[in-house]
Ligand code: SF4
C-alpha cells in the first residue's frame with residue numbers, strides 16, 4: 001500500500017485532543033499543532049478518531065501534476081485577473097459602506113479570493129511538488145530568511 005501521513009486542518013480542529021490519545025508514536029502531539037511528518041507512520045487512527053474531521057490522510061508522495069495546455073492556463077489567468085479587479089472594486093465599496101453593508105462586501109471579497117485560489121490551483125500553481133511552486137520558493141530565498149523555505153524545498157521533490 002502507498003505510504004501516507006496525517007495532515008491536520010487547524011481551522012477545523014476543536015482541540016479536544018482525541019488524536020493525541022490514539023496516536024501510537026506521539027506524531028500528533030506537537031507545539032505547532034501540525035502533525036510531525038517524521039514520526040507519523042500513517043496508521044490513520046487519528047483521522048478515524050477525530051470528531052471534527054480535521055485530519056486527512058495524504059500520500060507521502062504526491063502524484064505528478066497533470067499537463068495543462070497553454071490556452072487553458074491563459075484562460076484561467078484571465079478569469080483570475082477579472083476576480084482581482086472585482087476585489088479592488090469591492091475594497092473601494094467597503095471603504096464607503098455602512099456597517100450593515102460591510103459584511104456583504106467582506107464576504108464577496110473572501111469568496112473572490114477562494115475562487116482565485118481554485119483558478120490558480122487549476123492552472124497548475126500551488127501544488128507543492130510542481131516546478132512552478134519550486135521556482136516561486138527559490139525566488140523567495142533572495143528576499144529574506146530562508147530557514148522555512150529551505151525546509152520546504154528539502155521536502156518537496158519536483159515531479160513534473
Ligand atoms: S496517522 Fe497514526 S501515527 Fe500518524 S499522526 Fe495519526 S495516529 Fe499518529
Ligand code: SF4
Pocket residue numbers: 008012013014015016017018019020046049050051052053054055
Ligand atoms: S481529534 Fe481532531 S478535533 Fe480533536 S484535537 Fe485532534 S485534530 Fe483536533
